[in-house]
Amino acid sequence: MVISLLIKAILDPKGRMLETRASRNGQKLLFVKNFLQHPNMLGSVIPSSRFLINRLLGQVDWDRARTIVEYGPGVGTFTSHILDRMPPDARLVVVEKNEDFVRYLKSAFVDSRLYVVHGSAEDVQEELSKLKMDGADYIISGVPYTPMSKSLRARITQEACAALNPGGTVLFYQFTRTALPYLRSCFTQVNRGFEPRNIPPAYLFYCSQT
Ligand SMILES: C[S@@+](CC[C@H](N)C(=O)[O-])C[C@H]1O[C@@H](n2cnc3c(N)ncnc32)[C@H](O)[C@@H]1O
Numbered sequence: 001m002v003i004s005l006l007i008k009a010i011l012d013p014k015g016r017m018l019e020t021r022a023s024r025n026g027q028k029l030l031f032v033k034n035f036l037q038h039p040n041m042l043g044s045v046i047p048s049s050r051f052l053i054n055r056l057l058g059q060v061d062w063d064r065a066r067t068i069v070e071y072g073p074g075v076g077t078f079t080s081h082i083l084d085r086m087p088p089d090a091r092l093v094v095v096e097k098n099e100d101f102v103r104y105l106k107s108a109f110v111d112s113r114l115y116v117v118h119g120s121a122e123d124v125q126e127e128l129s130k131l132k133m134d135g136a137d138y139i140i141s142g143v144p145y146t147p148m149s150k151s152l153r154a155r156i157t158q159e160a161c162a163a164l165n166p167g168g169t170v171l172f173y174q175f176t177r178t179a180l181p182y183l184r185s186c187f188t189q190v191n192r193g194f195e196p197r198n199i200p201p202a203y204l205f206y207c208s209q210t
Contacts, residue, residue, distance in 0.1 A: 023108075027075040034074075034100055041098065043144030043175055044200060047077035051197035056171050057081055059206055060138055067133055069163070070094045071121040071141040071156075076105050078140060083111055093136075095119050095127055122155045124163045135165040141172050145179040153182050161186040164209070172205040183207050 028046060035042045057078070060068075062085055073079045073094040082092055093115045096102050102118040109116070117127050121143050128135065139160050145153050157179070160170050170187070172179060173195075183190050183205050193204035 027077075027104075030100065030104055031075050034098060038098065040144070040147035042074070043142075043146070046199055047074055048142065048173070048202070049195075049198040052173060052195045052202050053078055053081050055193060055195045056140065056173055056204060057085060059169070059171055060085070062086060064167070065137050066090050067128075067136050067165070068092045068138045068140065069124060069128070069136040071124075071139065071160075072096060072143040073105060074098075074101055074142075076109060078142070079105065079109065079114070082140070083109070083114060086113070088113070091115065091133070093117060093128065093131065093133070095121055095124060097121075122152060122159055124159050128163060135168070136163050137165050137168045139164065139168070139170040141170065142174075145174060145182070146176045153179065154185075157182040157186050160207075161209075166209075168208065170205075170207040172207065173202045174205065175200045175202060177203055179205060 031042070031047050032045060035045045065086055066089070068082060068086060068090060070078060070082060070092065073096050079092070079094055086092060091113050094105065095117045096105065097118075097120050099118060102116060105116045115131055119127050121141065124139070141160065143156065148156075164170065172183065180190070187207035188210045189208045191206040193206070195202045195204060
């Protein structure tokens with residue numbers, strides 16, 4: 001009885017952990033600590049701003065989003081907003097390379113639509129097939145291209161392209177334009193946006209095949 005009351009106090013009606021100021025501060029600390037250890041893998045010292053999240057997720061047609069893949073969720077800054085907006089029968093696969101973040105995400109999010117994968121964006125097709133999923137309607141990626149080798153940039157782009165379902169879209173947010181030629185070499189349509197109210201300001205690339 002006491003345990004079930006406690007669980008109700010920390011989970012919202014959909015079973016997700018309630019965000020308190022303390023938990024938000026804890027997320028930020030975990031992010032900063034990991035930035036200091038792996039600055040290249042993170043690319044930014046703090047999680048994405050709500051301006052960037054709203055601008056990027058504003059591109060998603062939620063009625064046709066059945067399988068969504070997020071690369072590099074970090075402490076779940078985008079993840080919680082995607083879960084809030086996506087339909088009850090949709091699935092979200094988050095692929096994260098950093099083990100600390102994977103551990104955090106698995107404990108912080110209780111949602112049967114969410115699949116947390118410890119892996120790399122370059123293996124997305126293999127990860128989806130392990131989950132018996134065919135492809136993605138949307139891929140949302142904040143994995144920073146600038147510090148990567150050229151071959152890794154090319155592999156991640158080609159994999160994202162190959163993992164998309166027909167009519168699907170990849171939404172990238174980046175802190176430089178390094179990714180652009182790689183995206184243009186794989187996708188027939190690359191539309192661009194920019195969000196200055198983020199640290200650092202972010203370039204957005206919306207990629208699809210016409
Ligand atoms: C700029 S941070 C974005 C974090 C979070 N999505 C946000 O918006 O605040 C980049 C994230 O990508 C992850 N990452 C870097 N390379 C990756 C890769 N090859 N595959 C999956 N995740 C990767 C990092 O560990 C980090 O969590």
